[in-house]
Amino acid sequence: MCFKRILYLPVIVMSIVKTYEQGRQVHIGASGDQVGASVGKLVAELSKSAIATSGRFTLALSGGSLPKILEKGLSSLKGDLDFSKWHVFFADERCVPLDHEDSNYLACHQALFQHVPIPREQIYTIVLNTNPAVVAQEYTQQLISLWGTELPRFDLILLGMGPDGHTCSLFPGHALLNENSLWVASILDSPKPPPQRITLTYPVVNNAAAVAFVATGDSKAPLMRHMLGLETQTPSLPAARILPHNGQLHWFIDEAAASKL
Numbered sequence: 001m002c003f004k005r006i007l008y009l010p011v012i013v014m015s016i017v018k019t020y021e022q023g024r025q026v027h028i029g030a031s032g033d034q035v036g037a038s039v040g041k042l043v044a045e046l047s048k049s050a051i052a053t054s055g056r057f058t059l060a061l062s063g064g065s066l067p068k069i070l071e072k073g074l075s076s077l078k079g080d081l082d083f084s085k086w087h088v089f090f091a092d093e094r095c096v097p098l099d100h101e102d103s104n105y106l107a108c109h110q111a112l113f114q115h116v117p118i119p120r121e122q123i124y125t126i127v128l129n130t131n132p133a134v135v136a137q138e139y140t141q142q143l144i145s146l147w148g149t150e151l152p153r154f155d156l157i158l159l160g161m162g163p164d165g166h167t168c169s170l171f172p173g174h175a176l177l178n179e180n181s182l183w184v185a186s187i188l189d190s191p192k193p194p195p196q197r198i199t200l201t202y203p204v205v206n207n208a209a210a211v212a213f214v215a216t217g218d219s220k221a222p223l224m225r226h227m228l229g230l231e232t233q234t235p236s237l238p239a240a241r242i243l244p245h246n247g248q249l250h251w252f253i254d255e256a257a258a259s260k261l
């Protein structure tokens with residue numbers, strides 16, 4: 001008789017880490033699981049240090065491919081983290097109900113929130129309104145509830161990058177790229193559906209203590225040299241304009257996305 005023993009081994013974090021222009025830390029994983037494990041490790045480190053220093057961990061999450069990658073990365077670290085101190089916002093959100101399949105909240109709920117004890121009132125969701133500008137104003141008030149009138153400084157913002165170079169809901173060539181005063185802006189004509197969204201703006205994202213992009217797959221490869229400051233493009237693509245003034249910038253990518261570096 002033959003017995004097969006199945007061993008479930010934790011993904012060993014073995015990303016290659018390189019430093020690129022202006023201090024960008026690039027973590028290249030052999031697989032999506034390794035990328036997730038490396039991101040999870042950073043989230044865990046920053047969560048612990050922020051809670052030790054200030055008693056809370058402020059995080060902004062994105063939608064798209066990010067939530068599922070994060071889910072894998074955090075699964076082995078969950079028992080070690082104090083989720084009761086987490087305050088979670090969204091780097092961008094689509095103006096749809098929270099249970100709609102396009103909602104970034106729903107994607108994060110399915111991948112993360114339903115598995116970990118973050119107090120619901122510390123997950124800051126949009127209040128839907130027919131006017132996205134009102135949604136953005138009310139979301140700004142939620143930032144003010146935590147930071148007051150000081151420009152918010154997130155401990156960590158996790159971002160994705162679309163194959164067109166967009167990040168948050170900041171799209172190439174859009175007027176929102178020049179928004180310098182609002183913290184949260186609305187967009188009515190997103191080229192990627194759904195068209196109505198809200199997004200954090202550059203002043204807030206570039207004020208974070210750490211920003212980490214997660215980008216996997218071939219479709220991201222042609223943009224990576226530009227994103228890492230190795231090739232200029234005029235005007236710069238939206239994701240390439242994320243350079244925290246006084247903070248860390250990480251890129252977590254897989255070998256497919258790194259193939260043209």
Ligand SMILES: O=C1O[C@H](COP(=O)(O)O)[C@@H](O)[C@H](O)[C@H]1O
Pocket residue numbers: 062063064065066092093094104159160161162163166167168169192
């Ligand atoms: O529409 C969006 O797209 C970006 C990038 O998504 P990805 O699937 O290419 O990772 C995402 O970061 C953003 O939150 C989302 O609203």
